[in-house]
Amino acid sequence: MKTTRSTTAKTAIYELIMNSDVALSHSEIQKLAGDLCDRVTIYRILDRLVIEDVIHKIATPDGLLKYAVCQKTEKHSHNHIHFSCENCLSVTCLDAVEPIFEVPENYSIKGVNFTVSGFCPNCS
Amino acid sequence: MKTTRSTTAKTAIYELIMNSDVALSHSEIQKLAGDLCDRVTIYRILDRLVIEDVIHKIATPDGLLKYAVCQKTEKHSHNHIHFSCENCLSVTCLDAVEPIFEVPENYSIKGVNFTVSGFCPNCS
DNA sequence: AATAATAACGCAACACTGTTGCAATAAATT
DNA sequence: AATTTATTGCAACAGTGTTGCGTTATTATT
Numbered sequence: 001m002k003t004t005r006s007t008t009a010k011t012a013i014y015e016l017i018m019n020s021d022v023a024l025s026h027s028e029i030q031k032l033a034g035d036l037c038d039r040v041t042i043y044r045i046l047d048r049l050v051i052e053d054v055i056h057k058i059a060t061p062d063g064l065l066k067y068a069v070c071q072k073t074e075k076h077s078h079n080h081i082h083f084s085c086e087n088c089l090s091v092t093c094l095d096a097v098e099p100i101f102e103v104p105e106n107y108s109i110k111g112v113n114f115t116v117s118g119f120c121p122n123c124s
Numbered sequence: 125m126k127t128t129r130s131t132t133a134k135t136a137i138y139e140l141i142m143n144s145d146v147a148l149s150h151s152e153i154q155k156l157a158g159d160l161c162d163r164v165t166i167y168r169i170l171d172r173l174v175i176e177d178v179i180h181k182i183a184t185p186d187g188l189l190k191y192a193v194c195q196k197t198e199k200h201s202h203n204h205i206h207f208s209c210e211n212c213l214s215v216t217c218l219d220a221v222e223p224i225f226e227v228p229e230n231y232s233i234k235g236v237n238f239t240v241s242g243f244c245p246n247c248s
Numbered sequence: 249a250a251t252a253a254t255a256a257c258g259c260a261a262c263a264c265t266g267t268t269g270c271a272a273t274a275a276a277t278t
Numbered sequence: 279a280a281t282t283t284a285t286t287g288c289a290a291c292a293g294t295g296t297t298g299c300g301t302t303a304t305t306a307t308t
Contacts, residue, residue, distance in 0.1 A: 005275050005284055026265075038287050043266065045285095061237045063187040063294095065265095083231055099225035103218060103240055107207055110242035113185045116227055118234035129255055129304050150294075162258050167295065169256090187265095189294095250308085257302065265294070273286065278279100 004052060009037040010045050014054065014069075023058050023066035023082070023091035058091055060084050061117050066091045082115045087123035091115075128176060133161040134169050138178065138193075147182050147190035147206070147215035182215055184208050185241050190215045206239045211247035215239075 016032050017024055024032070026046065030039050037045075046067055049055045058066045061084055070080070070093050081094045099114055140156050141148055148156070150170065154163050161169075170191055173179045182190045185208055194204070194217050205218045223238055 003276080003284075007275070007285065009286080039265095040267080040288085041286055048285095057185070059183045059185055059187045059239075061181070061183055061235065063183045063189045065187045081225055081227065083227065084237075086234060094227060096228075097226055099223045099238070101205055101223035101238070101240070102221055103205065103207065104220075104245075106245040106248065107240070108242045108248050109240055110210060111185065111240075113208075113237075113239045113241065114223070114225070115183075115237045116225070116231070116233055116235075117237065119232045121228075121230040124230065124232050127255075127305080131256065131304075133257080163294095164259080164296080165257060172256095252307075253305090255302105255304075257300105259299095259301100261297085263294100263296075265292100267292075268290085270288095271286105272288100273284105275284075276282085278281075 004048065009033075009041055010048070012036055013042065013045050014049060017049075017055055017067055018069050020068075021092065023068035023093070025064055025066045029067075058082050058115065059113055060089075060091060061115060068093055070095060079112050080114070082113075083120060084115050084117040085120035085123055086117055087119055090120060090122075092120065128172065133157075133165055134172070136160055137166065137169050138173060141173075141179055141191055142193050144192075145216065147192035147217070149188055149190045153191075182206050182239065183237055184213075184215055185239060192217055194219060203236050204238070206237075207244060208239050208241040209244035209247055210241055211243055214244060214246075216244065 013029060013033060016029055026042060029042055033042065050057055055067050055069050058068060060066060068091070079098060081097045081099055082091055083094055084091050103109065137153060137157060140153055150166060153166055157166065170179070174181055179191050179193050182192060184190060192215070203222060205221045205223055206215055207218055208215050227233065
């Protein structure tokens with residue numbers, strides 16, 4: 001069977017995302033990582049971390065992908081709101097807030113991606 | 125002042141989006157439009173239609189941008205849920221459903237982008 | 249209806265984002 | 279230490295979106 005290995009690049013990138021208070025895009029991670037590894041490797045590491053469920057992917061209203069480690073509460077939930085600042089373009093997880101919604105019963109739900117945009121506390 | 129003009133390409137593209145029951149991406153519109161106009165023109169027309177507030181932009185969980193004309197109810201609201209099918213990749217507006225949520229008061233809200241993903245009625 | 253002003257267009261070129269194949273490297277197991 | 283193979287780097291490619299500029303076509307004005 002296919003196992004997963006922990007490499008220097010993978011741990012370093014996980015640390016970057018872990019220690020950031022905003023969600024990071026691939027290009028932001030690339031800048032932060034410097035010459036840690038090739039940019040293709042960053043893509044592959046991000047994919048793996050998402051599959052391993054230690055980070056999650058967020059699409060901003062402009063279609064840019066960002067990655068964040070969410071606070072794991074009692075049971076981990078991706079069912080929370082993200083805030084996307086139109087001014088500084090930062091994306092943050094609003095872990096405390098859980099949206100309430102319903103969909104028609106013939107739809108089956110596998111995941112949610114809720115993003116509210118506007119101005120964050122720093123930019124208001 | 126800068127005025128807006130109605131051209132054949134613009135009306136045709138608006139018709140395409142209008143008559144589609146799912147949200148359309150740029151490339152889908154390009155295929156449907158054939159040799160109606162250059163692909164750069166499609167980008168510019170989409171931007172204008174969004175600014176004119178007759179269509180709205182949706183980011184799928186994979187960061188792909190799609191465009192749709194939403195049903196205008198009594199007062200037009202972009203504050204509804206979109207459904208993104210993981211199988212057929214279609215995006216539809218669930219106009220009837222309005223999510224309930226709260227954000228901390230130091231955030232100011234200008235827009236929302238709520239996408240639920242899973243399997244649509246056709247793919248369940 | 250002809251003219252003038254300029255929004256919109258086509259084309260070419262570019263920048264950014266993400267993917268794939270393959271040989272080389274390094275992590276985990278024996 | 280040797281073996282297995284997951285992971286990496288590199289090169290090349292594909293898709294997505296943008297910009298500049300000369301030309302075309304829409305709209306308003308005469």
